[in-house]
Amino acid sequence: MNELVYSIGALPRVCLDYLNDNDIEVVLGTGHLDMETFKSIGEKISILIFPDVPFPTELLKCLPNLRLIARCGVGIDNLPLDELTKRKIHVTNTEGVNADSVAELTVGLMLALSHKIISANDESHKGVKQLYDRHLTGSELRGKTVGLIGYGHIAKKVENLLEIFGTDILVANRSPKKIKYGCQVPFDTLICNADIISLHIPLVKATTNLIDETALKQMHKETLLINTSRGGLINEQDLFKFLKNGELGGAALDTLQNEPIGMDHPLLKLPNVIITPHIGAQTTDTIEKTGLMVAKEIVNFIETATLLHPVNHFN
Incomplete structure (x- = not known):
């Protein structure tokens, strides 16, 4: 199965260019969790780029082939990490980039x-x-x-x-x-x-x-x-x-x-x-660095089945 990367929202150009240069298909969402979209193409999504919003556990029902969640950010308290680990879904974040x-x-x-x-x-x-x-x-x-x-x-x-x-x-x-x-x-x-x-x-x-x-x-x-x-x-x-x-x-x-x-x-x-409204990482510099770090992590994962910055671990 070809890898389909789905991003909840927009991505910086540097991220899209890196993924496109490596022949990786990316679908961009509207910035919101659109359940209808996930019901429609969820089976095709193997990699999900996820922002700093709550991750509803019921979303996993629409993503039977999900292998990786790439957090565009550091915090992971918005993710059901135990459930993801139980399902052997890898999680990575961009620790340090912000x-x-x-x-x-x-x-x-x-x-x-x-x-x-x-x-x-x-x-x-x-x-x-x-x-x-x-x-x-x-x-x-x-x-x-x-x-x-x-x-x-x-x-x-x-x-x-x-x-x-x-x-x-x-x-x-x-x-x-x-x-x-x-x-x-x-x-x-x-x-x-x-x-x-x-x-x-x-x-x-x-x-x-x-x-x-x-x-x-x-x-x-x-x-x-x-x-x-x-x-x-x-x-x-x-x-x-x-x-x-x-x-x-x-x-x-x-x-x-x-x-x-x-x-x-x-x-x-x-x-x-x-x-202030959670603007700590909201600079053009950090947004671009985060996007590139996510893109490199995804390419590495597809090519090697390993992560450079893993959050969870399982056999």
Whole structure:
């Protein structure tokens, strides 16, 4: 059977060119899970390029010959990984390819919160009545202690970027790591001592609601919390309470429990919160790098029946 690659949505030109150059047929979807399409051509699909949206298990009924799911991204919490492994469907992702983009956004959010850039911009658009107003007084990154929870590709990039600001780095990670600039400490030590805390871990059962009332109580009142990882890492109800009561300095969130965020979300009402719509990897550079990485992985899989970046393993 000839391999048919189906992508839920559009792909960058570099990805399509690479696949076409290797005589691989690609069908592009509309960007949405169209069950009628899967019922129509599902039997022909052997490789599925899948975005960061929930994967309904019932979709597998339409894909009896599926061999590989290629995630255009890093997170796999949207996939029924146990069921896919049980069915011997391979999964690959593009781990590391978005590290530069997400790291830059992370540091940008630190600066935006510390210097109150968003509030200052909003006031300028409304009309500034007085310069040097006290409520727009920010703080510098230099001399601050930044805590990185997790120490993967993105956290290491953040660490490199922060070096020039003269920050002290603390790292909490589940296993021992060789830290480049800072030092590794227990989780509780980090959240008690960091001026800025940035999350860089996957969302799994053990990390769901990691930042809850218990954790927030250990932070000091000026702490800034950054999340460019997964929304489920934070208990948003607890976070709202602490921010509203002045028990936390501020938060910048690129990911939330439910996306996109509803306009009635209570966090949107707080002036010390920055929320962006999951744009960490949304740069032209990362989109092209991701597409090419996916294309190369697919070609390699078809030619060798192996993966360069496997997520699941089975005999």
